[in-house]
Structure formats: C-alpha cells, structure tokens
Amino acid sequence: xxxxxxxxxxxxxxxxxxxxxxxxxxxxxxxxxxxxxxxxxxxxxxxxxxxxxxxxxxxxxxxxxxxxxxxxxxxxxxxxxxxxxxxxxxxxxxxxxxxxxxxxxxxxxxxxxx
Amino acid sequence: xxxxxxxxxxxxxxxxxxxxxxxxxxxxxxxxxxxxxxxxxxxxxxxxxxxxxxxxxxxxxxxxxxxxxxxxxxxxxxxxxxxxxxxxxxxxxxxxxxxxxxxxxxxxxxxxxx
DNA sequence: GTACTTGGTTTCCAATTGATACCGTTAGGT
DNA sequence: ACCTAACGGTATCAATTGGAAACCAAGTAC
Numbered sequence: 001x002x003x004x005x006x007x008x009x010x011x012x013x014x015x016x017x018x019x020x021x022x023x024x025x026x027x028x029x030x031x032x033x034x035x036x037x038x039x040x041x042x043x044x045x046x047x048x049x050x051x052x053x054x055x056x057x058x059x060x061x062x063x064x065x066x067x068x069x070x071x072x073x074x075x076x077x078x079x080x081x082x083x084x085x086x087x088x089x090x091x092x093x094x095x096x097x098x099x100x101x102x103x104x105x106x107x108x109x110x111x112x113x114x
Numbered sequence: 115x116x117x118x119x120x121x122x123x124x125x126x127x128x129x130x131x132x133x134x135x136x137x138x139x140x141x142x143x144x145x146x147x148x149x150x151x152x153x154x155x156x157x158x159x160x161x162x163x164x165x166x167x168x169x170x171x172x173x174x175x176x177x178x179x180x181x182x183x184x185x186x187x188x189x190x191x192x193x194x195x196x197x198x199x200x201x202x203x204x205x206x207x208x209x210x211x212x213x214x215x216x217x218x219x220x221x222x223x224x225x226x227x228x
Numbered sequence: 229g230t231a232c233t234t235g236g237t238t239t240c241c242a243a244t245t246g247a248t249a250c251c252g253t254t255a256g257g258t
Numbered sequence: 259a260c261c262t263a264a265c266g267g268t269a270t271c272a273a274t275t276g277g278a279a280a281c282c283a284a285g286t287a288c
Binding site for chain 2: 008049075078090
C-alpha cells in the first residue's frame, strides 16, 4: 500500500522537481511535461494526504499555491535516488531485453503466418 | 518507464518470494496471496520480458514451470530493499497522516451537512 | 462590462486491473 | 473405457484508473 506511491508514474518526477524547494502548481506542471492538471492534482493530493508534501495557499490575487516536501517527504529522497540510479544503470539492458523478446515474438508469428 | 516496474503492485512481492530461489507458479500464487492467476501471469511475463526473471519449463507430467531471478533481477534486490526498509520505517506516520486527513475531511462535511 | 490570470474541476472516453469461470494435457484409479 | 485430479495458465466480462479537452470561480486591471 505504501510502496505503490513510489512506483506511481508521476510521483518520482514530482519529487525531482520539489527536491530543491517548493514550487507552484504551474511550475510543477511545466517541469513535469506530459502531466495533465487533473492527474497532477490527484498526485499532489495523495502525497499531501500521506504527509509527504505540504500545500500552502497564499491569499493573493491571482491566487498562489506552493507545494513542497515535508521532512518526511525528504527522507524518501534517498531510497528514491537508489532506485533511480539502478534504473539508469540498467535501463540499457532492460530495453535490450525487451527488444530481443519482441523480435523473437515477431519472428515466431512470421513463421506461423507463412 | 523502467521505474514503474518497481512500483507495480505485485512486483516487489514476487521478488520477495523469488529472492531465496526459483519457485513454481502455484507456489508464488500461494505466497503472494490475493493475486489472481491472470495478473500473476502478466506480472511474470513482463518481468521476463525485461530480463529480470527467468522462466524454465520442465517437460514432465504434470508440467512444471519454475520462475527465478536472473542476475540482473538480483541486482534490483538491493534498491528494492532500501525502499522496503523506508516504507516499513515510515508506514506508521503515513497511515497516521491518512487518518488525520480523512478525519478532518469528515469533520468538515459534518459541519456542512448540518 | 470585458479580459486576463491562477489553480484547479468536470465531462467524457480509452486503457488497465481484477474476479470468475473455463480449458488442454496427461496420469492414475476403477 | 471412463472419470477425476493436477498444473499452468486463458477467456470473458465488470470495475477501476488514466488521460484529453473543455470549462469555471475569484478578483483585479482596463
């Protein structure tokens, strides 16, 4: 239940953006390209609910909302980085493995279809 | 793309089962309680495709299929454990945070509904 | 009153996940 | 010959999740 957070598609990316300090909604959205506002809101709400991210509203006009890592959220940066490092180091092999797997499947079906 | 594997709901559990040696489909299914055969098959296929898990068929009757970690898969055990340790250590705080969050939401709606 | 900005929400559709039921092969029992 | 059981899945369908596009509320500036 707790583990899933980390593997969530957007969570690691959001953490990368927030690790150097709080950011506004729009800034996160721009930095994490490809995320839709709805899903970004969902992600941030869940992280807030879990106590990993804080949400601060400034009573200004136009409104300003800042998201930042809580102390608890910061303790996750380490493990997250370990996994990221692993992924970067082995990404090549994994992609290669997928390639081989797909090529083989393709070759098999090619034979069958003849 | 590579990161998602780790956060997949069942992947860490499967790794826990396989870390001490190869296991049969049924054994994994029994150890990882709650997983349906379809989803377990999917999970294992994906891991195999990524080169993290090996699949060995023994030509016996009844047939026997064993799944085990590849050398690449074993290199993931370390990072995976770092995250698992983090999750165990902080699970209490996270659950507490969720509780607080939900309680607060409940209180708010209670007021509204009066 | 009209436009503009921020931080979202709403609506709708596609893709993923999951529960339940079923299948094919072979062996062993009777 | 026929029935049953073990194993490793697949097929079918409902439910949940993810994403694209459009919309919205508040307030101030014009």
